[in-house]
Amino acid sequence: MSAATIGGQNGAMPELITIDDVRSAAELLRGTAVRTPLLPCLAGDPDRPLWIKPESLQPTGAFKIRGATNALLRLTKQERERGVVTHSSGNHAQALAYAAKVTGVPAVVVVPYGTPQTKIDAARRHGAEIVQCELAVRQETAEAISRERGLPMVPPYDHPHVIAGQGTAGLEIAEDLPEVELVLVPVSGGGLLSGVATAIKALCPAAKVVGVEPELAADAQASYRSGVLDRWSAEQRGRTIADGLRSYLSELTLAHLRARVDDIVTVTEDEITSAVGWLAHNARLVAEPSGAVPLAAYLNRADELPRGRTVVVVSGGNMDAELFAKLV
Amino acid sequence: MSAATIGGQNGAMPELITIDDVRSAAELLRGTAVRTPLLPCLAGDPDRPLWIKPESLQPTGAFKIRGATNALLRLTKQERERGVVTHSSGNHAQALAYAAKVTGVPAVVVVPYGTPQTKIDAARRHGAEIVQCELAVRQETAEAISRERGLPMVPPYDHPHVIAGQGTAGLEIAEDLPEVELVLVPVSGGGLLSGVATAIKALCPAAKVVGVEPELAADAQASYRSGVLDRWSAEQRGRTIADGLRSYLSELTLAHLRARVDDIVTVTEDEITSAVGWLAHNARLVAEPSGAVPLAAYLNRADELPRGRTVVVVSGGNMDAELFAKLV
Missing domain, CATH: 3.40.50.1100 (Rossmann fold)
Known part of the structure; x- marks a missing residue:
């Protein structure tokens, strides 16, 4: 990426x-x-x-599944094996978790405390690893995971x-x-x-x-x-x-x-x-x-x-x- | 037909x-x-x-539009110019009226009294001629129109x-x-x-x-x-x-x-x-x-x-x- x-x-x-x-x-x-x-x-x-x-x-x-899937499949084979990280409490998190499952890529999703449990459960059901944090630091938390674990970030739009x-x-x-x-x-x-x-x-x-x-x-x-x-x-x-x-x-x-x-x-x-x-x-x-x-x-x-x-x-x-x- | x-x-x-x-x-x-x-x-x-x-x-x-359209397009050119008749108060009437409009076939739809006005309006908006009658005689009414005006019947399923x-x-x-x-x-x-x-x-x-x-x-x-x-x-x-x-x-x-x-x-x-x-x-x-x-x-x-x-x-x-x- x-x-x-x-x-x-x-x-x-x-x-x-x-x-x-x-x-x-x-x-x-x-x-x-x-x-x-x-x-x-x-x-x-x-x-x-x-x-x-x-x-x-x-x-x-x-629609978020379109961008998430394209971003995942454009990664190198090595990157895909290692996995990706994103932060979102909404449609992007679910889409990324699902696209990651379908394409065989491990995914970490950072969600803020207070996210509805049904949305967390949905992402987890697709096999994503869930990390919870305060809303204000969700981007920093995802960036730290990206850095420390060497995982590319898949942002929701940028x-x-x-x-x-x-x-x-x-x-x-x-x-x-x-x-x-x-x-x-x-x-x-x-x-x-x-x-x-x-x-x-x-x-x-x-x-x-x-x-x-x-x-x-x-x-x-x-x-x-x-x-x-x-x-x-x-x-x-x-x-x-x-x-x-x-x-x-x-x-x-x-x-x-x-x-x-x-x-x-x-x-x-x-x-x-x-x-x-x-x-x-x-x-x-x-x-x-x-x-x-x-x-x-x-x-x-x-x-x-x-x-x-x-x-x-x-x-x-x-x-x-x-x-x-x-x-x- | x-x-x-x-x-x-x-x-x-x-x-x-x-x-x-x-x-x-x-x-x-x-x-x-x-x-x-x-x-x-x-x-x-x-x-x-x-x-x-x-x-x-x-x-x-x-789904009714599928059968209605196929039935209309299998008519001879002459039959299509003359038009068709059906009886229905439900999805078939609307589908036939719409398919008739799209395929350029005049349609008469026999609906029983008591049919919701919104359904009648929908069929009429597609250009169908609406004939109302008692529920018990709707089939006979449609058959009479078919006979008298020489219009093929398009039944809902048979x-x-x-x-x-x-x-x-x-x-x-x-x-x-x-x-x-x-x-x-x-x-x-x-x-x-x-x-x-x-x-x-x-x-x-x-x-x-x-x-x-x-x-x-x-x-x-x-x-x-x-x-x-x-x-x-x-x-x-x-x-x-x-x-x-x-x-x-x-x-x-x-x-x-x-x-x-x-x-x-x-x-x-x-x-x-x-x-x-x-x-x-x-x-x-x-x-x-x-x-x-x-x-x-x-x-x-x-x-x-x-x-x-x-x-x-x-x-x-x-x-x-x-x-x-x-x-x-």
Whole structure:
């Protein structure tokens, strides 16, 4: 993972991934990630026909398996035998643990105290070694393990191999609907949006790619507009119900967004929760709030969006059972 | 639709469809039905690995679009220009109306008074002509229209073209998981089970195919065991919450089941409603009770089922929003 040092911390423009990186990731993913279908949604606005890319149907319930698998399979044979480490309390940890099991790589997952036991159990069931620590030091803890045990880190988004893996979702959209005109993607750390935009702009250059985030955690929009990383406080970002969208961009993902994304729009909390119910009733999908954010923009931001054939990426479906029961 | 007279009413053995009929249906369906993925389900029993075939993700929310489209595209050009007629209050009506729109065929749908307005509106939105009548005479009403206006009937299951279309779901299972050992399919009129069993037995001859139905509407099991059509009363069948499984077999579907299905098992109402919640939380799918019936058997009838790699077909996801909110 020598590319892990890419990131422009010295002020240089980070190197962007290419469509070839995405294409070769797609080869590696076969058999681990599901090739999700593109679902025509009859309840969409006839003037803006709607398709859904349901990444909630991936084995661990989110797109994260694409990037994690690509990152693992790009390691050398020696590195794969020794294993990897990551830190996450959410979809990335489960995805990495599962991808590691399928590809035969030992994995250490650092999770903060307070992570729901079901999520810890899921990662452990896939064979990952779990290390718990205080939330504030989870990155340092993972870095220490990486250093001391010589294990490469697989970050959730800030890595070209992870971004290329997530981009395979965009490659599939372009294959299934070459005449797509607008793709709406949730943005948090920006890995999925960077990867999808890379694929769409290369294969469907006339299509627009727009990121969507909660207005309560709109630091990606602020960074995208100013061109300078704007990291809101954890308290600010923590206000949104979309718990998968509380990360912030990196230099690497910001560079992709500035080069390849057409806009970033925001949605309200009410719009997000309504979109969860809409997806259950109109598309028969269980989407977590973070995964429903692009649909919330489709339903409520028509005036800010290009018209035409629209794909919304439903990025994940992992959610507390009680919360879901409340939202449908 | 000259084959509409097939049905063995004279006591002769009805002619069974073949894998070639299913293969040629698959060609015709491309672009109308979604090729649904086979989803590995990590929450399954490790000794009986579980995959889900989510037909709930079809455009009108159920597998019915497969059979309806195949039946329409097998008509002559003249017949297609004139149009078709069907009777149904459920998934078949919506599927036929949608498939007719996509294939450019005028459609008349006879629905009984009392059908929920949302279902009527959905069929009308696809351009179908709606005719309402008393429940007891809906078949006669459709037949009268067929006769008077010279329109072929497209029945929900009792036709070889419909069965071959539904069988494409089985063809896809065999393509995606050739080493499948058990396929669980809901049974009502028997069109889906007949078609899937045809494909699986031809392509994966070692795999078992088992039908599942509510014990409150177990006339398919009775018919299958005795070899003689056993039609329970509408009152009896109406007791189950699985409102898509209240039809009965025809001579044609019974002949397919006797020749190609290994068993039919039943599940209780509690098992069905629990399976709806299980699918939402563990597979992130909204399944209607009828669609959750095979999973109910997987979860509760392990002792009656062959072990091994198991596929459950989730046949549909159309359900009243209030009922769904109650079940999750």
